[in-house]
Amino acid sequence: QKFIDEGADILDVGAVSTRPGAEEISEEEERSRLIPSLELLKARHDFPISVDTKNARIAESALAMGCEMMDIPSAVQFVSSQLQAASSVGATVLNLSIPPVRRGNDGDSFARYQDALNFAYELLHRVRFEAEATGVTVALESATGGCFLSPIEVRDLIDVVNSSAIGVCLDVERIGAIGSPLDWIHTLHYRVQAVRYTDVPCSGGSAVAQTSQTPIDLLFHVLDETALDCPLILFGSAAAAKGRFAGERRNG
Numbered sequence: 001q002k003f004i005d006e007g008a009d010i011l012d013v014g015a016v017s018t019r020p021g022a023e024e025i026s027e028e029e030e031r032s033r034l035i036p037s038l039e040l041l042k043a044r045h046d047f048p049i050s051v052d053t054k055n056a057r058i059a060e061s062a063l064a065m066g067c068e069m070m071d072i073p074s075a076v077q078f079v080s081s082q083l084q085a086a087s088s089v090g091a092t093v094l095n096l097s098i099p100p101v102r103r104g105n106d107g108d109s110f111a112r113y114q115d116a117l118n119f120a121y122e123l124l125h126r127v128r129f130e131a132e133a134t135g136v137t138v139a140l141e142s143a144t145g146g147c148f149l150s151p152i153e154v155r156d157l158i159d160v161v162n163s164s165a166i167g168v169c170l171d172v173e174r175i176g177a178i179g180s181p182l183d184w185i186h187t188l189h190y191r192v193q194a195v196r197y198t199d200v201p202c203s204g205g206s207a208v209a210q211t212s213q214t215p216i217d218l219l220f221h222v223l224d225e226t227a228l229d230c231p232l233i234l235f236g237s238a239a240a241a242k243g244r245f246a247g248e249r250r251n252g
Contacts, residue, residue, distance in 0.1 A: 014052030
């Protein structure tokens with residue numbers, strides 16, 4: 001309460017000492033220290049909480065409780081553990097969605113646009129070598145840190161990280177509000193590592209919704225026109241069309 005009264009933007013909570021030579025503790029011990037404290041804080045205060053942990057399972061539990069963010073070292077550890085898990089099952093792409101970055105408890109509680117970009121850059125920059133070593137590409141989604149990025153901004157972000165193991169996952173339902181899938185793919189080209197489509201009604205302002213084709217047919221047309229070769233993730237009734245699309249590709 002003292003920190004909040006004195007104008008803190010966030011509370012950063014951890015249960016493991018990071019001082020040099022500190023004794024390692026088990027996951028069970030860290031969980032028994034951290035989770036009850038988080039429950040108490042969330043019950044008493046409506047305030048942004050950052051979790052400082054290098055354990056992916058504990059981070060997942062904390063985020064599920066409503067904690068808004070992890071600091072950069074914790075986020076790096078989290079992505080690192082997901083890369084190892086993806087590699088162990090033979091996956092080649094890890095989709096990465098960065099939630100809104102929080103910075104305070106007032107009306108302007110979300111991070112500024114540049115803050116979100118800086119967070120994404122720092123995270124990708126720090127995990128790029130491990131991604132290369134595991135053979136698993138990190139595919140960043142276009143909605144990053146609560147900001148919708150344009151295809152040019154996503155391209156520039158990926159290029160400045162400068163790693164063949166960092167790319168982008170195109171969520172068709174989201175990018176349609178900014179530009180057509182064709183524009184995105186032409187701009188990002190080889191950087192596109194995955195395409196995701198959920199068969200739900202599009203918003204009226206969506207570039208996908210403004211065509212005479214069904215969204216899934218438009219998507220298949222774009223993929224054929226650009227000869228994009230990457231994983232295609234389909235949900236809902238769109239999944240049933242995947243076999244037809246694959247058959248049409250095999251038939252030329």
